[in-house]
Amino acid sequence: MAEEVKAICKVCGRAANANEFVLDASFGMMACPMCIRDKGNKDKLEKEQQKRQEDDQKKREENEVIVTKGDPEVESAYREKQQEIEKEREKALKVKKLDENKVKYTCQKCHYEFIYKLDKNSPSNCPYCGEKVQSFVVE
Numbered sequence: 001m002a003e004e005v006k007a008i009c010k011v012c013g014r015a016a017n018a019n020e021f022v023l024d025a026s027f028g029m030m031a032c033p034m035c036i037r038d039k040g041n042k043d044k045l046e047k048e049q050q051k052r053q054e055d056d057q058k059k060r061e062e063n064e065v066i067v068t069k070g071d072p073e074v075e076s077a078y079r080e081k082q083q084e085i086e087k088e089r090e091k092a093l094k095v096k097k098l099d100e101n102k103v104k105y106t107c108q109k110c111h112y113e114f115i116y117k118l119d120k121n122s123p124s125n126c127p128y129c130g131e132k133v134q135s136f137v138v139e
């Protein structure tokens, strides 16, 4: 009947069963099971901390991307451009489409309505007052 041999751990000074000691590379000596367990926890903690730092870094990078996307100057320039396009559209003379090649054009000067042929680009002047036909948007 083998008696359990106790040994004192050189790392922590605790007594543990001699056959449970493990040569641990990070301690550079035999360490008791409790030291190994503590070390494992420490490793885990360190890994978790590292992961947290990496996550933080990733989050920061994501925020930076969003900040770049939301650059106020870029955004306001974009909005201005959109507003300009919108204004141009509103300003543009709108004509009603009658068929594939005809639209109903209203003279901007005398308000005379006449058929404008898209295929022939005619007439180029209002038949009533002679005002030049403006460029328009077909609705």
Ligand SMILES: [Zn+2]
Residues within 6 Å of the ligand: 009, 010, 011, 012, 013, 014, 031, 032, 033, 034, 035, 036
């Ligand atoms: Zn120990």
Ligand SMILES: [Zn+2]
Residues within 6 Å of the ligand: 107, 108, 109, 110, 111, 112, 126, 127, 128, 129, 130, 131
């Ligand atoms: Zn006219």
